[in-house]
Amino acid sequence: xxxxxxxxxxxxxxxxxxxxxxxxxxxxxxTSEFVVAGLLPALATDFDVTVAQAGLSITLFAIGMxxxxxxxxxxxxxxxxxxxxxxxxxxxxxxxxxxxxxxxFTMLLAARVLTxxxxxxxxxxxxxxxxxxxxxxxxxxxxxIVNAGGILAxxxxxxxxxxxxxxxxxxxxxxxxxxxxxxxxxFVALLVPADNIDRPAPSIRVELRTLRSPCLWLVLAACAGxxxxxxxxxxxxxxxxxxxxxxxQSVVPxxxxxxxxxxxxxxxxTSRVGExxxxxxxxxxxxxxxxxxxxxxxxxxxxxxxxxxxxxLGLSGLSAIPILVGLAIRxxxxxxxxxxxxxxSFLNIGTALGTAASALxxxxxxxxxxxxxxxxxAAGITLIPLAWNLRSRSRFS
Numbered sequence: 347x348x349x350x351x352x353x354x355x356x357x358x359x360x361x362x363x364x365x366x367x368x369x370x371x372x373x374x375x376x377t378s379e380f381v382v383a384g385l386l387p388a389l390a391t392d393f394d395v396t397v398a399q400a401g402l403s404i405t406l407f408a409i410g411m412x413x414x415x416x417x418x419x420x421x422x423x424x425x426x427x428x429x430x431x432x433x434x435x436x437x438x439x440x441x442x443x444x445x446x447x448x449x450x451f452t453m454l455l456a457a458r459v460l461t462x463x464x465x466x467x468x469x470x471x472x473x474x475x476x477x478x479x480x481x482x483x484x485x486x487x488x489x490x491i492v493n494a495g496g497i498l499a500x501x502x503x504x505x506x507x508x509x510x511x512x513x514x515x516x517x518x519x520x521x522x523x524x525x526x527x528x529x530x531x532x533f534v535a536l537l538v539p540a541d542n543i544d545r546p547a548p549s550i551r552v553e554l555r556t557l558r559s560p561c562l563w564l565v566l567a568a569c570a571g572x573x574x575x576x577x578x579x580x581x582x583x584x585x586x587x588x589x590x591x592x593x594x595q596s597v598v599p600x601x602x603x604x605x606x607x608x609x610x611x612x613x614x615x616t617s618r619v620g621e622x623x624x625x626x627x628x629x630x631x632x633x634x635x636x637x638x639x640x641x642x643x644x645x646x647x648x649x650x651x652x653x654x655x656x657x658x659l660g661l662s663g664l665s666a667i668p669i670l671v672g673l674a675i676r677x678x679x680x681x682x683x684x685x686x687x688x689x690x691s692f693l694n695i696g697t698a699l700g701t702a703a704s705a706l707x708x709x710x711x712x713x714x715x716x717x718x719x720x721x722x723x724a725a726g727i728t729l730i731p732l733a734w735n736l737r738s739r740s741r742f743s
Contacts, residue, residue, distance in 0.1 A: 364479055364537050364539070365479070365491050367537055368431075368534075372468070372469060372492055372493070372499075374527050375495075375499075377523065378407075378438070378461060378523050379407055381523075382404050382516075383404065383582070383583055384602055386400045386401060388516045389516055393450075394451075397585055397708070399451075401581060402702075404701050405701040407465075408695070410459040410460070410461070410462025410465070412695050413466070413691075415470050415687040416684060417463075418430075418434075418466060418467035419470045419687035420684070423683060428539070430471050431475065434471070435527050435534060436531050439527035441458070441460040442461060445458065446524075466690055473493075476488040479539060489672075494610070497609055500606030500610075505606065512599075553683060554684070559677050561677055564735055565674045568666070568731040568732050569693045570695045571724055571732075572663070572667060572693070573664070573667075574700035574703075575632075575639060575663065576700075577696070578724060579659065579720075579721040580656075582708060583601065586652070586717065587652060589714055590647055591647060591648060591652035593649050601652075601653055604656070604657045605656055605659070606660065609664050612660065612661040613668055616666065616668065624672070627669060629729065631662045635662045635663045638662060639659070639718055639725050641655050642718045667689075674688060675689070703724075
């Protein structure tokens, strides 16, 4: 009897175990970025600031990612990638320890920026390592696994972090992240393979040449718009659920988990559909996101609609990201490091703009409806580059 091995089987067999270690790293990074969303009231109380001011810890983290991803991609270009990943995890752990020890809110913000720079570095280099170690046949799947670590953080890491914060305080959650990052750094140093000595010498000039592509900037603009529309609301989900919808604080981790599970499902489904129709798929889910933000503004003032609409936002809101990141990396051509860094940077530009605007809106006359207004505006603007993207799809083929 003759057996045949399908390309899918071969691709699955080609993904090395180190891919899952890198995914564990992105899981920790994703957890750190948004765990504060469930800890804002505790942070505000400890440092005697408003909830909106406490939200700056999310905004500045995003700014650190914006700077860290492309800048460190260039500065560490000639370092062995295993060393870069290990250093990034070490700095990440140190940043969380510092955050737990400082007495002033401004010092906490500085620690968050330091942590974010390390996060941007790890996220970028881990994508390149995952693709190179898996080989061309399994690179897409390896990248999907690494990126799934970040999505899984919203499913498990963020709500568990919020729950941990309720039990042992936000400092306990930060200490847990520090310890896990230190352990992961040890395994990365031991298990990530050395760079291939036959690979071409890295060239900063070639990496920077990718920035000449107008098509790349169009995709990056859409990346920023997607995260601005969703995270402007998600980052303030705790006060929106407790103060506007009237839910008890103890329910917030469950809603965060529902959001994350929906985001994971949406990402998987959209990635599968988007393989053949990436542009129309991205535009469709962005349109659903716009409708969800409008509904949150109008209807999320009682428990059941609030939970349902936040779950819908999770299902549609971030599901275009794998498609957009794939397009950006494809447009990067022969410069994989900076091409992998730019989507990370622009996703966080959207986060920074969205959360900063929501902080202002929250303290304006809009009050608790403010984040939803920001989400509506950002979702509407996002449709512009996505529609242009669809119109110009032949240029991306």
